[in-house]
Amino acid sequence: MGDDQVNLGLLCFFPYRAMETRVMAAATAAGFDDIxxxxxxxxxxxxxxGTRVSDLAEQARVAKQTATFLxxxxxxxxxxxxxxxxxxxRARLVKIAARGEEAVALARRVEAEVEAEWAQHLGRRATAQLREALTRLREITDPYQGT
Amino acid sequence: MGDDQVNLGLLCFFPYRAMETRVMAAATAAGFDDIxxxxxxxxxxxxxxGTRVSDLAEQARVAKQTATFLxxxxxxxxxxxxxxxxxxxRARLVKIAARGEEAVALARRVEAEVEAEWAQHLGRRATAQLREALTRLREITDPYQGT
DNA sequence: TGACAATAGACAGATTATCGAACCAATATG
DNA sequence: CATATTGGTTCGATAATCTGTCTATTGTCA
Incomplete structure (x- = not known):
């Protein structure tokens, strides 16, 4: 006991999963139910x-074959x-098609909605600080921040 | 352009994945290479x-069958x-065995190590604020915070 | 420039992870 | 006590992933 603090990585996981779940649910509800x-x-x-399959694989941390398959x-x-x-x-670019753009638009809307809820809970100042801290943390936790 | 801000959910993803990757790599290197x-x-x-299989399933968001299998x-x-x-x-409790405790100890060490690196990058004050914000965010993004 | 290594992508086969359905035993509810 | 619910498992099917191998193109450098 005493040191029962949840680690920061796990603390990051909950919002990430919550956001993903919300976006996926909204997509399904909106008719994008085959993704x-x-x-x-x-x-x-x-x-x-557009992005190459091998770059998609690298960023998502799956094998090239898996990315090709998906x-x-x-x-x-x-x-x-x-x-x-x-x-x-040798290469081909994967580009978002018309239907994909619609899905992206929906995702952006839901993301903004969820972020608004979070900001409501945390307050504007703390939310801004959170974004700032996470952005700086990205510098050392994401090799592909350029994307 | 203009609204190209990365959403907060995705920003949370990078540290989460980085932590998970580091812990798994250390586990493999330490001989826990079958997990x-x-x-x-x-x-x-x-x-x-100890925790019931159905609770594990619910928290990890997989089907009971999947949890049983794992x-x-x-x-x-x-x-x-x-x-x-x-x-x-009816129920059985899944408990951590001796070898599991060793793995947990290793994981805790690596987590502390990674968090120290993050704190180094962000500064102590910002790190404390980050933990505070994520903990509060957990209230509305994790239904099982009691665990 | 021309041989050889490296890269981008895809295919084949095997393994792992996941889910839906059905089932049994124990518990809770009326 | 009859019935519904819960905890867990087994079975079968599907999704996701990896290793290995292949072709075509590009990059390197002697």
């Missing part, structure tokens, strides 16, 4: 100019499309 | 007095044991 959590975690990483499904469901990478004939 | 991430996520939830493996590997629940003859 799975694993697919969403890949989808989330696609940049505005992108296949996202493509079949109409959320993304694969286009040749003009700068490298 | 998987899925198993660890269940194991992590076991309370000091506890089976943890038991075979010597990390946990199942004992009858004295208060309910």
């Amino acid at each position: 799975t959590l694993a697919q969403a975690r890949i989808f989330q990483r696609i940049g505005p100019a 992108v296949d499904q996202l493509e079949r469901a109409g959320y993304v499309e694969r286009v040749p990478d003009p700068t490298d004939a | 998987t991430l899925a198993q660890a996520r269940i194991f992590q939830r076991i309370g000091p007095a 506890v089976d493996q943890l038991e075979r590997a010597g990390y946990v044991e199942r004992v009858p629940d004295p208060t309910d003859a």
Whole structure:
């Protein structure tokens, strides 16, 4: 006893999971009911100019084959499309398709909604500090902050 | 552009994953190399007095069957044991076994180490504020904070 | 420049994780 | 006490993931 403090990593987990759950539930309710959590975690990483499968894999920390597999499904469901990478004939860029843009728009709305609830609970000042601290923490916990 | 702020849920994800990765890597290096991430996520939830499989399932948000399956493996590997629940003859308590305690001790050490690095980066004041904010956020994002 | 290594992506097969359904035993409820 | 609920497991199916291997393209450097 005495040192029964929950570790910071675990404390970060609860909001993360809560947000993910809310967004997924809203997506399902809105008719995007064919997307799975694993697919969403890949989808989330696609940049505005498109992203390579191997980059998606690296950022999501799964094997290239897994990313290929999940992108296949996202493509079949109409959320993304694969286009040749003009700068490298070996590569292809995964880009968000029309249906994917709709899903992104919904996700952004829900995210803002949930953040508003959190800010309501914490207060504006503490929320701003939280964002600031997490952003700085990202510098040493996320190798891909450039994305 | 302009609204390109990363959402708070995702910002929470990076430290969470970083911590999980560090602990798992240290565990593997220390000879606890037969435990998987899925198993660890269940194991992590076991309370000091033991916890029922259905509670583990609920907290980890997996089906009872999945928890049973993972506890089976943890038991075979010597990390946990199942004992009858004295208060309910239907139930069994999953308890941490000797080898499990060793793994917990290692995990605690690594967690403290990583937190020290984070505190180094953020400063003590900001770290304390971060813990405070996340703890308050847990009130509305984790239904099982009692654990 | 041309041989060779490295990279991007995909396919095949095996393993792990997960869920839905059905089941048994014990407990709670009327 | 009859019935519903709860805790746990087993079975079968599906989803997700990895290792290994392959082709095509690109990068390197002697």
